Amino acid sequence: xxxxxxxxxxxxxxxxxxxxxxxxxxxxxxxxxxxxxxxxxxxxxxxxxxxxxxxxxxxxxxxxxxxxxxxxxxxxxxxxxxxxxxxxxxxxxxxxxxxxxxxxxxxxxxxxxxxxxxxxxxxxxxxxxxxxxxxxxxxxxxxxxxxxxxxxxxxxxxxxxxxxxxxxxxxxxxxxxxxxxxxxxxxxxxxxxxxxxxxxxxxxxxxxxxxxxxxxxxxxxxxxxxxxxxxxxxxxxxxxxxxxxxxxxxxxxxxxxxxxxxxxxxxxxxxxxxxxxxxxxxxxxxxxxxxxxxxxxxxxxxxxxxxxxxxxxxxxxxxxxxxxxxxxxxxxxxxxxxxxxxxxxxxxxxxxxxxxxxxxxxxxxxxxxxxxxxxxxxxxxxxxxxxxxxxxxxxxxxxxxxxxxxxxxxxxxxxxxxxxxxxxxxxxxxxxxxxxxxxxxxxxxxxxxxxxxxxxxxxxxxxxxxxxxxxxxxxxxxxxxxxxxxxxxxxxxxxxxxxxxxxxxxxxxxxxxxxxxxxxxxxxxxxxxxxxxxxxxxxxxxxxxxxxxxxxxxxxxxxxxxxxxxxxxxxxxxxxxxxxxxxxxxxxxxxxxxxxxxxxxxxxxxxxxxxxxxxxxxxxxxxxxxxxxxxxxxxxxxxxxxxxxxxxxxxxxxxxxxxxxxxxxxxxxxxxxxxxxxxxxxxxxxxxxxxxxxxxxxxxxxxxxxxxxxxxxxxxxxxxxxxxxxxxxxxxxxxxxxxxxx
Amino acid sequence: xxxxxxxxxxxxxxxxxxxxxxxxxxxxxxxxxxxxxxxxxxxxxxxxxxxxxxxxxxxxxxxxxxxxxxxxxxxxxxxxxxxxxxxxxxxxxxxxxxxxxxxxxxxxxxxxxxxxxxxxxxxxxxxxxxxxxxxxxxxxxxxxxxxxxxxxxxxxxxxxxxxxxxxxxxxxxxxxxxxxxxxxxxxxxxxxxxxxxxxxxxxxxxxxxxxxx
Numbered sequence: 001x002x003x004x005x006x007x008x009x010x011x012x013x014x015x016x017x018x019x020x021x022x023x024x025x026x027x028x029x030x031x032x033x034x035x036x037x038x039x040x041x042x043x044x045x046x047x048x049x050x051x052x053x054x055x056x057x058x059x060x061x062x063x064x065x066x067x068x069x070x071x072x073x074x075x076x077x078x079x080x081x082x083x084x085x086x087x088x089x090x091x092x093x094x095x096x097x098x099x100x101x102x103x104x105x106x107x108x109x110x111x112x113x114x115x116x117x118x119x120x121x122x123x124x125x126x127x128x129x130x131x132x133x134x135x136x137x138x139x140x141x142x143x144x145x146x147x148x149x150x151x152x153x154x155x156x157x158x159x160x161x162x163x164x165x166x167x168x169x170x171x172x173x174x175x176x177x178x179x180x181x182x183x184x185x186x187x188x189x190x191x192x193x194x195x196x197x198x199x200x201x202x203x204x205x206x207x208x209x210x211x212x213x214x215x216x217x218x219x220x221x222x223x224x225x226x227x228x229x230x231x232x233x234x235x236x237x238x239x240x241x242x243x244x245x246x247x248x249x250x251x252x253x254x255x256x257x258x259x260x261x262x263x264x265x266x267x268x269x270x271x272x273x274x275x276x277x278x279x280x281x282x283x284x285x286x287x288x289x290x291x292x293x294x295x296x297x298x299x300x301x302x303x304x305x306x307x308x309x310x311x312x313x314x315x316x317x318x319x320x321x322x323x324x325x326x327x328x329x330x331x332x333x334x335x336x337x338x339x340x341x342x343x344x345x346x347x348x349x350x351x352x353x354x355x356x357x358x359x360x361x362x363x364x365x366x367x368x369x370x371x372x373x374x375x376x377x378x379x380x381x382x383x384x385x386x387x388x389x390x391x392x393x394x395x396x397x398x399x400x401x402x403x404x405x406x407x408x409x410x411x412x413x414x415x416x417x418x419x420x421x422x423x424x425x426x427x428x429x430x431x432x433x434x435x436x437x438x439x440x441x442x443x444x445x446x447x448x449x450x451x452x453x454x455x456x457x458x459x460x461x462x463x464x465x466x467x468x469x470x471x472x473x474x475x476x477x478x479x480x481x482x483x484x485x486x487x488x489x490x491x492x493x494x495x496x497x498x499x500x501x502x503x504x505x506x507x508x509x510x511x512x513x514x515x516x517x518x519x520x521x522x523x524x525x526x527x528x529x530x531x532x533x534x535x536x537x538x539x540x541x542x543x544x545x546x547x548x549x550x551x552x553x554x555x556x557x558x559x560x561x562x563x564x565x566x567x568x569x570x571x572x573x574x575x576x577x578x579x580x581x582x583x584x585x586x587x588x589x590x591x592x593x594x595x596x597x598x599x600x601x602x603x604x605x606x607x608x609x610x611x612x613x614x615x616x617x618x619x620x621x622x623x624x625x626x627x628x629x630x631x632x633x634x635x636x637x638x639x640x641x642x643x644x645x646x647x648x649x650x651x652x653x654x655x656x657x658x659x660x661x662x663x664x665x666x667x668x669x670x671x672x673x674x675x676x677x678x679x680x681x682x683x684x685x686x687x688x689x690x691x692x693x694x695x696x697x698x699x700x701x702x703x704x705x706x707x708x709x710x711x712x713x714x715x716x717x718x719x720x721x722x723x724x725x726x727x728x729x730x731x732x733x734x735x736x737x738x739x740x741x742x
Numbered sequence: 743x744x745x746x747x748x749x750x751x752x753x754x755x756x757x758x759x760x761x762x763x764x765x766x767x768x769x770x771x772x773x774x775x776x777x778x779x780x781x782x783x784x785x786x787x788x789x790x791x792x793x794x795x796x797x798x799x800x801x802x803x804x805x806x807x808x809x810x811x812x813x814x815x816x817x818x819x820x821x822x823x824x825x826x827x828x829x830x831x832x833x834x835x836x837x838x839x840x841x842x843x844x845x846x847x848x849x850x851x852x853x854x855x856x857x858x859x860x861x862x863x864x865x866x867x868x869x870x871x872x873x874x875x876x877x878x879x880x881x882x883x884x885x886x887x888x889x890x891x892x893x894x895x896x897x898x899x900x901x902x903x904x905x906x907x908x909x910x911x912x913x914x915x916x917x918x919x920x921x922x923x924x925x926x927x928x929x930x931x932x933x934x935x936x937x938x939x940x941x942x943x944x945x946x947x948x949x950x951x952x953x954x955x
Contacts, residue, residue, distance in 0.1 A: 523846050
């Protein structure tokens, strides 16, 4: 006993003295955003943060975790609770040192859970106003940077910029946030001189808004604040609305965010989200470097800046001499090539995500800002990137799908020369064999981008190849265009991949195809047996006995057909049972990842964002791995099918797992149209289907597999959108037979 | 007793044998075909009264076979017997004139009922075809001019209007109409109209001022 204790002491001492030698624990930052991952403001804040943190992230000194509440799509308290559970399980063992919240909903979410989640973390806020923090009762608890944008400087300058202005229209959406902006504008517009009347167009449907904006007289202007939500409840990115409004409006549009610049908005007093992201990152690092400062301080807003779009100023005849002295003018390139350069900035930004050019380009871009006067040099640089990029890049006009430019990598990939390619659509060139002109036009009409979409192409020589395709919409010489980047991934579809996808395909389609072939294969012998039996009866009825050899022939046929049917059933059983039914302890996270790997290609092909939300550790479950994989695959494929009518940018499926007392709960949630109310009670019945080509067996089989495992499979009550299926699996420890199963 | 001739197209040999036994015992003259092309090659030679077709044939599917038969103007009632019947194909089959669409396995009573209906329909169609061909022969006896007058008559025109349209005298129109009655044996205008409809003869286009109002 004594010796045991002394050994423990020695061990503890070793641990204590050794610890400084072990690499220092990383400094963890968790950022929580109110909105969607793709909101331009969020992208800009995140980019600003990473500008500062990237070197430290690379060395591992800092870890950055991110969560998006996506409140417009997932508004309920239940969604919040799920997110909290997720954060707890992901970060619980390694809590963040600093939590950053962006937006009021994120702040509210974290306020209610701070003590349960990460009580020791320092809390910094971004993109919040002081009144909103006071309203939440946290103004004295948090540090960070306020984002109080006053419209007063803008209102003061406006009459100088537009001397003829008589009417100012203030446009806002129907979300709470939009209404707060409206209220602020009502308050602050009083500084405008007498001669200008102010009208508030709040929460109008987008169509009406654009129609009315198109008919404004020349002495009017629009101040567009935000439009997160239409009156019918549809969620929008304010930047997209800005673009639509700018396209139709007959007068200049001003706005308070720099993310609007480039959409056709003229400019205004704006907040730089990127600047804010960088600033917050600095503050987070200050917490790391001076952990003793008990209170992080809440800093005043960054000074407002006037930023304008040169092209719009020119369009509306606003003299740059009338702008405030410290205004920043963007897009001020007169030549086509310089507009091209702006385009290539976007191209570069996208490339960064994927390729090793990341850092080189970022630095290039920063440097380029510094030497902005030397236009020629930068022009050459970006022309060089476009020309020498290993990625095939093309520029396509949104309105008619005509190729405007292609780079040498594109020529090499598709086999068409630049001269023969430009002024034609990809459809005319025949490089997209399974896409019609209609498809292309419909896609362009959505104005959405694509990320890592897998697409089959045909080269000039008629060879089929696979590409990974990303694209985004940009403005080029005043026209809306798509920058399309394509990477040849045919080699990735190599032999091994082909074999894998074959195995996958046969596993995926097992249920569907089996049922169809069962029906056919069993029906044939059954039909013949019945006719033979009926023939026998007909003979008996007629009173003319059949000759013995014919009786023998009939019976032989019946026997053979019976055996034929039995053979079909035996085969099916074998397939479904995998012959061996073994239950092994399996890590559910591994099982889910394996199933997701099988579905990855399918997800990319169908434009679905497939996401796993798994806690860091999950207890093992006692299951037949292949069968449960089959259930997961089946549920996710159902979700994919349901998403077919959802627009490409909004297709998402989330697979989440949570450990409960004696079981593990796995959820598959989609953003599709949901299950029709009249089908909800029957979807688990055999042969009930809502799909045009479904057999109605997938869910029935899945449920029976789960039940055989001692779990349950059910459909959660309908929420805002989409369907959620949930099933449970027994934990190894919770299973009464656990010891005997192996 | 007349033995009706029935042709069965199915790719399952066991099914073909069983159906032959059953239908022979029910006094049919049964002809078996293992593919759609066999059927197309042999149905006229066999002088079939009725066809019993599977949907799932190795070369053409049953619906395509039905379509070919229709285009060859075969007076042959069709009954489908299918293992994979779905609603769209059954609708298409019936719309294209199939008598019934049975699914495997089928009971003797249901099969016989459908075949009897098919025989009756086939008989009706043959009577109709014979009558039509007799009528057509009579119409073919008309001269070009008489046929022209006939088309005006069935358009509901009076002799006076016909004369004006064709640029002949009213008396000549009357002579033509008499000849028409003699050659076709059709006396009243109503009979002429009904016959023309059955043979798909188009009435003459309306001319002149009488119809301007």
